[in-house]
Amino acid sequence: MMTAGTQLVRLQKIIASSGISSRRKAEDFIRQGLVTVNGETVMTLGTKVDPLHDHIKVNGRHLKTKLPDMFVMLNKPVGYLSTLHDPDGRPTIKHLMPKPSLRLFPVGRLDWDSEGLLLLTNNGDIAQACLHPTHHVQKTYLVKVKGVLEESHLQQLRRGVALEDGQTAPAKVKKAGKLQANSWIEITIHEGRKHQIKRMFDHIGHPVIRLKRIQFGPLNLGKLLPGKTRYLTDNEANDLRHLLATSGTPSRPTPKKVRPRPKSPRATPSTQRTPRRLSTKIQ
Numbered sequence: 001m002m003t004a005g006t007q008l009v010r011l012q013k014i015i016a017s018s019g020i021s022s023r024r025k026a027e028d029f030i031r032q033g034l035v036t037v038n039g040e041t042v043m044t045l046g047t048k049v050d051p052l053h054d055h056i057k058v059n060g061r062h063l064k065t066k067l068p069d070m071f072v073m074l075n076k077p078v079g080y081l082s083t084l085h086d087p088d089g090r091p092t093i094k095h096l097m098p099k100p101s102l103r104l105f106p107v108g109r110l111d112w113d114s115e116g117l118l119l120l121t122n123n124g125d126i127a128q129a130c131l132h133p134t135h136h137v138q139k140t141y142l143v144k145v146k147g148v149l150e151e152s153h154l155q156q157l158r159r160g161v162a163l164e165d166g167q168t169a170p171a172k173v174k175k176a177g178k179l180q181a182n183s184w185i186e187i188t189i190h191e192g193r194k195h196q197i198k199r200m201f202d203h204i205g206h207p208v209i210r211l212k213r214i215q216f217g218p219l220n221l222g223k224l225l226p227g228k229t230r231y232l233t234d235n236e237a238n239d240l241r242h243l244l245a246t247s248g249t250p251s252r253p254t255p256k257k258v259r260p261r262p263k264s265p266r267a268t269p270s271t272q273r274t275p276r277r278l279s280t281k282i283q
């Protein structure tokens, strides 16, 4: 059954996310003809149904369904707001989402004139945990700045600089390229203060010309084109859950492991698994 705002999900995924079985076992149920949708037996793997409206039974028992966790990576281009609605009608990331019916919201923000990796999810607990300071989620940015940076500038950024809202935490900083009059820098921080990267570079007298996020926790932007989205693989989603489950203390989402599909490629290596602490506000 389709209604406005419907989101179709693979049957085995819905059965697995209801908690009664693993994805593989759910596939067995389907193959064995034990699953009905709106009274009809479905034996084709990959059949998509509407978890909110379709009536699913497994072995004669009604399945209490919910939307499974969804994770989408967007390569946000410059010129889009990281919100789903703008009262002034400016372009927002909603215009770039795969389907307007997906109930996804952004995990944090990138400035209007920043670009790169923005994660979206329908799981509020995971979104909150990603932004919570105790989880220490590292974000890596490629930054083009005005002028040529000396090693002493990089050291300053590494140690932390005094901004009006306090000293920044130590950062990983390295040169990523040199132009005639400007520099490319790669910087990794785990805080998320408003306009933090721009303010850090302003502080050392080298304003940001271009800012692109290339890594968010274990997730890497890779070759995703500007303006394009893709779903996270099960491995990526599990890496993210693992990071959140093993770092920090509060807001810990249940590390519900989704069994990776056998041939699912591991698109991104996990780069961050060590639990650590910090105390700075993340937005």
Ligand code: URA
Pocket: 109, 110, 111, 112, 114, 194, 195, 196, 197, 198, 199, 211
């Ligand atoms: N820091 C900034 O200054 N801007 C962003 O968009 C992200 C980090």
